[in-house]
Amino acid sequence: MRGELTERREFIRPPQGVLCYRVVTWRVGAVEQEQWERGEAERRRLVERMQDMAVSGRKGERNECEENLNALNLNVIQNLFDFRAPAAHALTRVRGLRESVRSDGAVLGYRFGEGAMCVWLELVDERSPEEHLCAWMAANPEVEWSGQSIISQHSAQEVQAELDLLCKGAEQNEETEIENQGTGAPYSHVTVLAREAVEALQPSEGKVIVDATLGGGGHSELLLEAGANVWGIDRDPVARAAARGRLARYGERLHIVAGNFGNIRQLLGERGVQEVDGVLADIGVSSPQVDTPERGFSFRADGPLDMRMDPMQERTAADIVNGADEGELAEILWQYGEERSARAIARRIVQQRKKSPIRSTMELAKLISTVLPRKGKLHPATRSFQALRIAVNDELGELQRLLEGGYELLCRGGRMAVVTFHSLEDRAVKQFFAQVTTKELDRPEWAEPRPNPAYGAKLITRKPIRPGEQELTANARARSAKLRVIEKI
Numbered sequence: 001m002r003g004e005l006t007e008r009r010e011f012i013r014p015p016q017g018v019l020c021y022r023v024v025t026w027r028v029g030a031v032e033q034e035q036w037e038r039g040e041a042e043r044r045r046l047v048e049r050m051q052d053m054a055v056s057g058r059k060g061e062r063n064e065c066e067e068n069l070n071a072l073n074l075n076v077i078q079n080l081f082d083f084r085a086p087a088a089h090a091l092t093r094v095r096g097l098r099e100s101v102r103s104d105g106a107v108l109g110y111r112f113g114e115g116a117m118c119v120w121l122e123l124v125d126e127r128s129p130e131e132h133l134c135a136w137m138a139a140n141p142e143v144e145w146s147g148q149s150i151i152s153q154h155s156a157q158e159v160q161a162e163l164d165l166l167c168k169g170a171e172q173n174e175e176t177e178i179e180n181q182g183t184g185a186p187y188s189h190v191t192v193l194a195r196e197a198v199e200a201l202q203p204s205e206g207k208v209i210v211d212a213t214l215g216g217g218g219h220s221e222l223l224l225e226a227g228a229n230v231w232g233i234d235r236d237p238v239a240r241a242a243a244r245g246r247l248a249r250y251g252e253r254l255h256i257v258a259g260n261f262g263n264i265r266q267l268l269g270e271r272g273v274q275e276v277d278g279v280l281a282d283i284g285v286s287s288p289q290v291d292t293p294e295r296g297f298s299f300r301a302d303g304p305l306d307m308r309m310d311p312m313q314e315r316t317a318a319d320i321v322n323g324a325d326e327g328e329l330a331e332i333l334w335q336y337g338e339e340r341s342a343r344a345i346a347r348r349i350v351q352q353r354k355k356s357p358i359r360s361t362m363e364l365a366k367l368i369s370t371v372l373p374r375k376g377k378l379h380p381a382t383r384s385f386q387a388l389r390i391a392v393n394d395e396l397g398e399l400q401r402l403l404e405g406g407y408e409l410l411c412r413g414g415r416m417a418v419v420t421f422h423s424l425e426d427r428a429v430k431q432f433f434a435q436v437t438t439k440e441l442d443r444p445e446w447a448e449p450r451p452n453p454a455y456g457a458k459l460i461t462r463k464p465i466r467p468g469e470q471e472l473t474a475n476a477r478a479r480s481a482k483l484r485v486i487e488k489i
């Protein structure tokens, strides 16, 4: 089965004893009309027999009919999600659809396909499953819905089993899915400050450490080698699949989690982990992200203006470039790229997109070059691309939430080690670490220093640790890396 990479974080465990529903619907043409009509006739026949049997009290036969009906329904669903076309997530790209399903408080989990969606619901108000379905469809009129659906009632246990199965399937499918993306390239990322970051966390047997940026698993491998149990978070399915393959030999000591590290507490809390001995983060993009033109992070080779680390996310760089107003664009380029020509570039983008949308990385890079002549080694578009990437992935917001959430998760004596690659990130880490490691606060208007209510850690690295000559010679991408470490007291 391909194309239903729904991720665990989307699932909620239904409380025991509640009645749940599975709602499946599809676009015009996703189910052949003839097949549907044949199925409908059989469904009607089975339902009528079940009603007769309920009246005559023949329970065994009634159960048999019910099983047949379920099998019939499952067959349609199975076909819907066994895709033919490679555009596995086409439907999820329909703006708003995923959002309207996700923001519906009754939804326990969902799975999207090329031409179909399947949603598990618990009824929390007086709305029926049909009413929920109507609301999602009405909110997304651009989808040509077939008007057909299969709605069935299930116990919480059955739904949980389906969602668990879906999770397992999603993990296995990641690998197939990724193979099918056709890049074929092996995952190649050189781990930066590997020994330094891992040693700072003092891993040993039985310790629980979160690698919030699993990537290809370089840091995690060293942590696992030292005997620790590792929770590896990444929002990129390509990274998760690579790490899963590389680290398979560690079995149950490694748990791979799909999601944003900004939700670190929630992601681990849902899995029963309330406290950890260490949190590691190696912030930023991985080499495979930058080096795969289809992912649209770089202008060295042409690709779609995408830049999403998580391909399930809605907003792409093209959405910002073609959709944000001029002021917002200038603000992004200035705030996240520290681009002094932010206004001129934003103006040029807006002029250009009036003629036709800007779709590719090279197109944008060339456009920026017409505003900024090249000076020195840096391409004029470098800062703008960094800014867009940060905006698309909300990198600074994510980092701030990771620092706060990761710090809360730490046990006494637990350590947090963060590697950053540019000044905006390093500033955020430095400020947060200063906030929790400063014993007393002092202000000119105060008569004397006051205790800092946020105080609770000590600095392990007074100055950031930087890569040595040898590492820099071997890996130019490490040149701006800085590692900072604190310990909770």
Ligand SMILES: C[S@@+](CC[C@H](N)C(=O)[O-])C[C@H]1O[C@@H](n2cnc3c(N)ncnc32)[C@H](O)[C@@H]1O
Pocket: 189, 190, 191, 192, 212, 213, 214, 215, 216, 217, 218, 219, 220, 233, 234, 235, 236, 239, 259, 260, 261, 262, 282, 283, 284, 285, 286, 309, 398, 399
């Ligand atoms: C520099 S790479 C990590 C490399 C890894 N330490 C290794 O040695 O292989 C950063 C990784 O963090 C992931 N990432 C970045 N921001 C994230 C976020 N907010 N939530 C989850 N993962 C994120 C990226 O997808 C990428 O795979």
